Amino acid sequence: MANFLLIGRYPTSTGPHIRFTLARRIHGWSWQAFPIGMGTGAVYLTLSGLNQRWPVFRTIETVFFFINLVLFFVNISTLTLQAILYPRQAIRLITDPTKNIFIPLFVLSIATLIIGAIKYGVSPGIIRPTVIYALFWIYVTFSLAISFPILIIWFNKPHDIRTFSPTWAFLIFPIMLVGVVAFNVLSTMDASNPRAIGVLFIGYVFQGVGFFVTMFYICIYFLRIMMTGFLDGSQANGAFVAVGPPGFTALALLNLGIRSREILTQNSLISPNAGEIWYATSVLFSLMLFGFAVFLAVFSVVPYSFKLRAHLNEILGCWALTFPNVGWIATAGALGDVLSIPGFFILQATCALVITLIWLVLSFFTLVAFRRGLIFYDREDVVAEDLEGARGSD
Known part of the structure; x- marks a missing residue:
């Protein structure tokens, strides 16, 4: 198959070139x-x-869900072919x-x-709650199986703090998100079900591990910008990753606390x-972490306009503007429900609109970069060299 793909090295017709x-x-x-x-x-x-x-929102959300599903399988299949x-x-x-x-992404x-x-x-009856319960444990298994080996590989070599980026925290993000997955799974389970106890406690444990480890990364991030100033160039996108841990932890604690009552x-x-x-404790800490997440978001946005280096070949890093912000935006809505403060709902709706607009802009520029071969497109000599190396090893 690899030989078939390499036929077009010196294209003589449309077929080999393709x-x-x-x-x-x-x-x-x-x-x-x-x-x-993820964006x-x-x-x-x-x-x-x-x-x-509005009812139309559910249709839009479902469309985006299936787009995400297609993108996931495209990525998995392409990386499998690459391997x-x-x-x-x-x-x-x-x-x-x-x-x-x-990789943890x-x-x-x-x-x-x-x-x-x-x-x-689940609500339309397409997927049974027992399947969701099984998927929860599969996710926990994947989190441990992926995060720990990559952490060992990554920490086996020294790293310069002056080049630190919050994206390095991606290594522990899967574990940190267990709490978020857990409270969503609990929404499909009866509170009296003994299995719900395990999901609740695992959610708290893993959320705690992920949050406290990522907090060390955030501390290093502040130390780095004290030494070198705000992140610039393509690293300016990574500043938004720091928003994720407090935002998602605030969301997880608040919703796990709600489930704990029952x-x-x-x-x-x-x-x-x-x-x-x-x-009550979860609401208190959620409110505190929400404030910290909003601070980090503003702290990332302010220098972004004059620190970002806008090049299409670095467009993939810009997707960090989307998914790390989901946690604190969703927390705003949850706090609005708990505290009965309408201002939280206004903030949530405004930010949801902004996230959607950012997705549209990033999608357009990502397609342009893909079409021009600026991303996901290696040089001909690099591909040929790896293929020749694979032949030699055989």
Whole structure:
């Protein structure tokens, strides 16, 4: 098959040229393709949390969910072909500390799909709650199986703090998002079900691990900008990644606290007032983390206009403007419900509109960059060299 794709090295007709163009696409694909799907998921996740939802919104959300699903399978199939045809390139992407930080985004994409399946598959009766429960444990398994080995590979080499980027925290993001997946799964389960206890506690445990580890990354981020100033160039996009941990943790704590009121009480755990205490504590910490996330978002937006280096070949990094902000935007709506403050709903609706507009802009420029061969497209000599190397090893 690899030989077939290489026929067009010196094209003499349209067919061979197309075949080798496909080879260059497959070789040039990377794990950095997953943020496109996650940015797509950000749209339906923010819209689904709105306080006022018109029926047309559900249709729009469902369309975005299926777009995300298609993008996920395109990424998986292309990277699988790359591993088969160009194993040296696949290994390079896994072992390179500057590139393997995007591998955990594969797991994060699964999280957006599981939440989408809950929102658009369970209520119509397409997907059974037992399937969602199984998917939760599959996600937990993937989180551990992917994050820990990549963390070992990444920390096995020293890194210069002066080049630090919050995107390095992607390594622990799958574990941090377990709490978010957990409270969505709990929405499909009866509070008296003993299985709900395990989901609740695992959600808290993994959310705690992920949040506190990512907080160390955020501390290093502040230390770095104290030494070198705001992130500039393509790294300016990575500043938005720092918004994710406090935002998603605020969302997870608040919703897990809501579930705790029923689960702890109905299962007679800890004490008769444990559920209410956990809930009240969750609201307090959620509000504090929400404020921190909003601060980080503003702290990222302000220098963005004069620090970003706008080049189409770096468009993939711009997708960081979307999915890390989902946590605090959804938290705004949840706090509006809990605290009965309408201002939170206005903030949530405004930000949901902004996220949708950003998706439209980024999608257009990503397609332009893809069409021009500025992304996911390797040089001919690089592809040929890896193919010759694969032949030699055989």
